[in-house]
Amino acid sequence: MITWHELYMVMSAxxxxxxxxxxxxxxxxxxxxxxxxxxGGINRFVAVFAVPLLIFKVISASDLYAMDIRFAAADTLQKLLVLAALAVWCRLAPSSLAGLDCSITLFSFSTLPNTLVVGIPLIAPMYGPHAADLVVQLVVLQCIVWYTMLIFLFEFRAARLLVAGRFPGGVATVCVDPDVVSLDVDGSQADGTVVQEGSTTTVEAKDGGGTTPPFGVRLRLILPMVWRRLIRNPNTYACVLGLTWSLIKFRFHITMPAIVANSISILSDAGLGMAMFSLGLFMAMQPKIIAGSNTVTAATMAVRFLLGPAVMAIASAAVGLRGTLLRIAIVQAAIPLGIVPFVFAKEYNLHAAILCTG
Incomplete structure (x- = not known):
């Protein structure tokens, strides 16, 4: 049973x-x-400077040589179980595209918590510094592996819409402008570049009536887009550089020069507050706080706070987590939705209002 002191520690965090x-x-x-x-300017500052430097600072200060393999395996298994269930949902849904749209949103809600901004400050006072180090390990996996997977799913959906919408019944070719960093639904980007017809990728339809291009065609369109998104994302560099420095620091027991460390700290220390400030700006820009119907809101909240932790409990038990480790795994799976999935949903115009509510 939680004591008043423990409750105060949680609330103070x-x-x-x-x-x-x-x-x-x-x-x-x-x-x-x-x-x-x-x-817009404040949000841009947070995305380009504050949060990436915060990610770098958190990851570089964690001893990844002491990674708990079972703890990381539980988190990975949870996401794989959800992906498998959603893949079945896509196959059984009346409309495959509608099934994919819902699957992307449900994957975000059920498996991508706000580990960096909320998880670490919450879990550290509850279970101590070692617990915070464990959660940092999940930040590394989330930023490098699972956000990449999320981008892939968004681009997969965009490729399907692009090819099926432009060439619904015959053989055609698609050429993607080298400056385009995403296969957006309408083919246009914020910077004015356009997805054009050309001669790069050949598309299916021997019977003259098919609307879904082969998986290989979509893959050839998607992979360049995913790569361009990743190499232009400051969080990617923050994760890679933080991971690299952590391995060097704890392997050779060296410290970062003070002039570099202080330059990073002066912005990264503001990253946590600025990230929450940016979230408040996002919410204020929406027509209303609760987007959609009450039924949709209740369903997504059930996925976030009940289904996600339940699957994590199953995955944790499957890999042998017990005691405090099991509780940490479940608590971090039950914190609110991460900011990055909302940012992606807004960029790709898929259920952004619902994710903002989450």
Whole structure:
């Protein structure tokens, strides 16, 4: 049974996280001291500088040689179980595209918590510094593996829409402009580049009536897009550089020069608060806090706070986690949805309002 002292420790870790979020929300909605144009600049600063440097600092300070393999395996198994269930859902859904759309959103809700911003500050006072180090290991996997998987799913959906929508009944070719970093649904990007017809990738349809291109065709369209998204994402560099420095630091027992460490800290220390501030700005820019119907909101909350932790409990038990490790695994799976899945959903125009509510 949780004691009042433990409850206070949890609240003292969680409540301060939401203070900057509420300030940001009020600054836009109630007091009008920040304009929508200024919100874009603040969000850009958070995405390009604050959060990547925070990721680098957290990962580089963690001893990855002491990684708990079973703990990481439980997290991986949870996501694989959800992916397998969603793959079956896609096959059985009346519309394969509708099934894919829902599957991407459900994967985000059930398996991608806000580990960096909420998870570490919450779990550290509950279970100690070692628990926080374990959660950092999941941050590494989440940023490098699972966010890449999420981008792949979004691009897979975009490729299907692009090819099936433009060439519904015959053989054709698709050429992707080298500057395009995503196969957006309508073929256009924010920077003005366009997905064009050309002679790069040949598309299916021997019977003249097929609408779904072969998987190999979609894969040839998707992989370049995923690569371009990753190499232009500051979080990718933050993860790789943080991982590299962590391996060097704890292998050879060397420290970062003070002038470099202090330069990173001055921005990364602001990363946590700025990330929550940015989330509050996102919420304030939406027409309403609760997007969609109450039924949809209740269903997504059940997926986030019940289904995700339940699958994690099954995965943890399967790999042999017991005691405190089991509790840490379940708690980190039950924290709110991460910010990055919402950012991706907004960029790809897929259920962004629902994820903002989450």
């Amino acid at each position: 969680v409540v301060p996280l939401y203070v900057p979020m509420l300030l940001a929300y009020g600054s836009v909605r109630w007091w009008a001291v920040i304009t929508p144009e200024q919100c």
